Amino acid sequence: MRMSVLASGSSGNSTYVETEKGSLLIDVGLTCKRIEEGLGQIGTSLKNIDGILITHEHSDHIKGLKVIAKRYDIPIFANDQTWQQLDRKNIEVPSEQKFHFNPLETKEIVGMDVQSFHVSHDAIDPQFYTFMKDGKKLSVITDTGYVSDQMKGIIKESDCFIFESNHDVDMLRMGRYPWVTKQRILSDVGHVSNEDAAHAMKDVITDKTKRIYLSHLSLDNNIKELAKMSVEQILSQYDIDTDNEIQLHHTDKNTPTEIYTI
Template sequence: MNRMKMSVLASGSTGNSTYLETEQGSLLIDVGLSCKRTEEALNSLGTSLKNVDAILITHEHSDHIKGLKVISKKYGIPVYANEKTWQRIESKDIQVASDRKFHFNPLEEKELLGMDVQSFNVSHDAIDPQFYTFMQNDKKLSIITDTGYVSDQMKGIIKDSDCFVFESNHDVDMLRMCRYPWMTKQRILSDVGHVSNEDAAHAMHDVITDRTKRIYLSHLSLDNNMKELAKMSVEQILNHYDIDTDNDITISNTDKAIPTKIYQI
């Protein structure tokens, strides 16, 4: 049976990219690493940018499109983003050849590489941010990061996934005590900022079902979170809801520079 395979190549404020593979080909969700670092990450998994068939962009922030200009020019990979995001990308002097530029607008569904892919909006301070769910052979992967909160609509779309890449950005107490300017703290804590460990865990509780087997904690703040703290905070809340994180669901960390091992969904 055709099974999706994935790896979070990198996740955090310095760059975000996720690799997804099927028997029909492979794609990247965001290219927030440089072309060189993206190639190195893929090489460590035994593949290459030459084998990537598509790139899906979530929004125009630099930690999600840093490598787009060079990768697009060098490899000519088809790139998908929504109309408003394309406008912002091009305003940053990032040009993609017209025959390699495709629109994937919010709440739209497309078939890519044998997968049914749906886009959905999130609440973040970009022009029109969106993330994606991927379904194939009754298996479902949902990626949701860079959101200030998880709405009922988002939950309805991502619920019942076998695997999640889920934002767990910051510990609220660490953020409040850090040296960030107050305006920056307000932005992160706002509805268009980033989800905290605790809020992420409560949202996870609403979308986890018996089929859910793995959750990757992503976009951890370098200054206001720690892998061990994020994992402990999420597990404690899920355990409170009688979700067994020792036997039923694996909570996995991601890294700003080291790809996660290939996981077959």
């Protein structure tokens, strides 16, 4: 498996995963033009995408879906309730491109076993995914207010994680957001903080784990360097070596990460 986080953050999210049999996108939360530009930066194109996995109906995960579905004959996967919400939002997808992928199902797609799992977020039925091939495992988990034992059981022993590290709690509390928005982010259906992410990571990191991408960082309530430092400090308390054994990587709202082979 090879992967790149094309974009990650409050303004838009999309991740690329490929095998020798094909390639997938997890979410298309950018315009079609920006998705195409991001794919171009890693040497590919929407013409080469074999499937799109949708996690939930929030705009920072589906912004480009309507245009992409119209322009490209790409299979699109989402669960039943998310499809209903997309229909209500007038996200028109031809019926022959619609595929149903419900929580806790596993499907073989482009040579990978892809498993979906619930997260705790204020969408209708949000889900994320793990990807398994040849004994290797990638887990993508963002947009969750907390990481449950069930989630941990599913993502544990991954070689690589794309893991939410949304906000610094003090920056959020002191920031410009209305109090109701702050309560929403801090709630069990909001987003995971740097500190809570690190405490969840220590329960799922194993000797297999080599790389973690800190993702979905808030533009207003986090800083890349702060997120990395906060996670490193907590993991070091559990004797998890982020200097030599596990690499922590930033993600960006505009620039794709380099292609990484898992």
